[in-house]
Amino acid sequence: MAIFKDRHYFRVKLDKDRDDSLWMRCKSCGELVFKRRVRENNNICPYCGEYFFLTARERLESLIDEGSFVDISRPIVAGDPLEFEDTKPYPQRVEEAQEKTGLPSAIILGQATVSSIPVVMGVMEFQFIGGSMGSVMGEQICHGMEEAIRRRCPFVLVSSSGGARIQEGIFSLLQMAKTATVRGQLAAAGLPFISVVTYPTTGGVQASIASLGDVIIAEKGTMIGFAGRRVIQTTIAEELPKNYQTDEFALAHGQIDRVIGREGLREELGDALSFFVEAVR
Amino acid sequence: MNDERTLDLLETKIRELRELNKTDGIDLSSEIERLEKKLEAMREEAYANLSDWERVKLARHAQRPYALDYIGTLFTDFFELHGDRIAGDDRALLTGLARLEGRSVAVIGQQKGRSTQENKERYFGMTRPQGYRKARRILELADRFGFPVISLVDTPGAYPGLESEEMNIGGAIAENLLLMARIRVPTIAVVIGEGGSGGALAVALADRVLMLENAVYSVISPEGAAAILWKEKERTKEAAAALRLTAPHLLELGVIDEVIPEPLGGAHKDFEATSAALKASLLQQLGDLDALSAEDRIKARTVRYRGMGRYRTLPG
Numbered sequence: 001m002a003i004f005k006d007r008h009y010f011r012v013k014l015d016k017d018r019d020d021s022l023w024m025r026c027k028s029c030g031e032l033v034f035k036r037r038v039r040e041n042n043n044i045c046p047y048c049g050e051y052f053f054l055t056a057r058e059r060l061e062s063l064i065d066e067g068s069f070v071d072i073s074r075p076i077v078a079g080d081p082l083e084f085e086d087t088k089p090y091p092q093r094v095e096e097a098q099e100k101t102g103l104p105s106a107i108i109l110g111q112a113t114v115s116s117i118p119v120v121m122g123v124m125e126f127q128f129i130g131g132s133m134g135s136v137m138g139e140q141i142c143h144g145m146e147e148a149i150r151r152r153c154p155f156v157l158v159s160s161s162g163g164a165r166i167q168e169g170i171f172s173l174l175q176m177a178k179t180a181t182v183r184g185q186l187a188a189a190g191l192p193f194i195s196v197v198t199y200p201t202t203g204g205v206q207a208s209i210a211s212l213g214d215v216i217i218a219e220k221g222t223m224i225g226f227a228g229r230r231v232i233q234t235t236i237a238e239e240l241p242k243n244y245q246t247d248e249f250a251l252a253h254g255q256i257d258r259v260i261g262r263e264g265l266r267e268e269l270g271d272a273l274s275f276f277v278e279a280v281r
Numbered sequence: 282m283n284d285e286r287t288l289d290l291l292e293t294k295i296r297e298l299r300e301l302n303k304t305d306g307i308d309l310s311s312e313i314e315r316l317e318k319k320l321e322a323m324r325e326e327a328y329a330n331l332s333d334w335e336r337v338k339l340a341r342h343a344q345r346p347y348a349l350d351y352i353g354t355l356f357t358d359f360f361e362l363h364g365d366r367i368a369g370d371d372r373a374l375l376t377g378l379a380r381l382e383g384r385s386v387a388v389i390g391q392q393k394g395r396s397t398q399e400n401k402e403r404y405f406g407m408t409r410p411q412g413y414r415k416a417r418r419i420l421e422l423a424d425r426f427g428f429p430v431i432s433l434v435d436t437p438g439a440y441p442g443l444e445s446e447e448m449n450i451g452g453a454i455a456e457n458l459l460l461m462a463r464i465r466v467p468t469i470a471v472v473i474g475e476g477g478s479g480g481a482l483a484v485a486l487a488d489r490v491l492m493l494e495n496a497v498y499s500v501i502s503p504e505g506a507a508a509i510l511w512k513e514k515e516r517t518k519e520a521a522a523a524l525r526l527t528a529p530h531l532l533e534l535g536v537i538d539e540v541i542p543e544p545l546g547g548a549h550k551d552f553e554a555t556s557a558a559l560k561a562s563l564l565q566q567l568g569d570l571d572a573l574s575a576e577d578r579i580k581a582r583t584v585r586y587r588g589m590g591r592y593r594t595l596p597g
């Protein structure tokens with residue numbers, strides 16, 4: 001999505017089938033790096049510490065106990081409720097995203113353990129149409145929270161999204177209402193929701209489910225906020241500070257609980273969850 | 282609606298003729314009648330098949346009735362409550378108590394300005410975090426005392442700006458959604474003009490969602506969609522059509538409950554009739570909601586929003 005071009009954040013394809021070169025150049029520091037070393041280092045440049053994008057699968061693996069994941073997503077894919085066509089038909093856009101990511105939608109949902117604590121966890125895939133929240137993502141998030149209620153375990157959502165899936169029109173907007181509604185039920189059932197925000201968490205996702213965590217943990221280097229830099233500059237032409245919508249900005253303004261580097265995120269999540277173990281029983 | 286100016290011109294001419302008829306003593310009544318019929322026919326032709334983009338323009342019309350206009354006619358004794366108790370008093374979102382046919386209700390109204398000065402004060406109708414938090418206050422108050430909530434929705438969107446972000450506008454919207462999903466009192470939202478994305482939804486999660494015939498409600502403005510998806514600002518008309526943002530479309534899609542008819546040419550052409558139609562619908566809908574217990578209302582609201590979305594289920 002063009003909105004994010006202003007930041008030098010980029011993705012490295014680590015999939016060997018698509019790109020079999022062993023080396024890559026870090027666009028941040030310019031160093032030539034052995035790709036396997038990057039992969040083993042959570043997609044962080046070993047020289048300058050730049051974070052490269054993690055796919056949803058990589059993100060999931062980086063957070064949960066090895067081999068603990070079981071997919072519990074519903075077998076659903078995007079419809080085309082508005083028969084929407086911009087520069088290409090929406091179904092084609094979805095298909096291309098499916099091919100690109102190997103995922104049916106912009107979210108993975110499953111049960112897993114984190115530091116041996118059972119959780120239901122959703123992880124958004126930014127490479128799937130900007131991680132935008134359409135009907136499928138909204139449904140999977142709600143299904144996840146309902147499964148958490150049924151299994152009596154915490155719900156964890158790792159966000160990475162540009163916001164609403166515009167191609168689904170009003171239905172995408174209403175996913176904000178839908179996820180907030182079921183989030184209320186999770187709270188009523190006395191189950192914790194840990195919201196993990198990663199680069200980027202904006203728009204409709206930030207203005208709904210991602211902001212409703214009992215605890216909100218941000219990955220260092222994230223971007224979190226409602227209206228993107230470009231929206232503000234084109235609508236009201238306001239000068240924005242350099243740290244606009246950064247983790248530092250969100251923490252300073254009281255919008256998130258904690259900021260933690262990628263390498264510490266797994267432990268951080270386990271620590272956060274550990275406080276709720278007794279309460280959930 | 283290139284025709285609107287022509288129509289208005291004709292209307293003025295008729296008025297002038299009528300004046301002339303009175304003062305000059307020349308009998309022009311047949312001529313006037315002829316012109317009036319012609320005007321009516323032209324109006325019908327112009328407005329019977331409004332394109333989606335034309336409805337967007339009507340929803341944003343400079344003379345369109347705003348929340349305070351409706352508050353003045355739907356209710357008696359509007360008693361405004363100011364401020365979010367934290368940071369300020371948003372003039373783009375008003376809250377207060379009022380009486381609807383003698384009954385105490387809580388009112389939320391997103392308010393645009395008419396003059397430049399007023400628009401400055403009201404941020405062109407764009408709600409800021411102070412506004413959403415003020416709405417939250419009135420929602421909680423309503424819930425404590427059993428007042429039904431009537432929310433008049435009219436905003437281009439939440440105010441995008443540094444100050445909004447510093448005050449966590451996204452979080453404020455999210456908190457409102459959470460609250461509106463679970464309050465015990467009956468809630469009715471009416472989109473009277475522009476239902477601009479999350480900025481509108483934040484006060485529109487309700488038991489019943491009504492729309493005036495020429496109001497629009499969308500995840501993004503046609504201009505925004507054109508810029509992001511088509512990468513061409515000129516494609517706004519196409520975007521307006523693609524988004525299905527008009528009241529008739531949204532009724533058909535099953536996301537709103539009722540469309541309140543407007544006179545030809547829009548609500549501003551006959552505000553009293555529009556307001557009367559809206560009031561009749563409000564009373565009817567509220568009566569239906571009153572018949573349910575709080576538990577049943579919450580259950581129905583939950584089912585309604587839990588079920589929002591369209592997707593394909595894979596076989597097997």
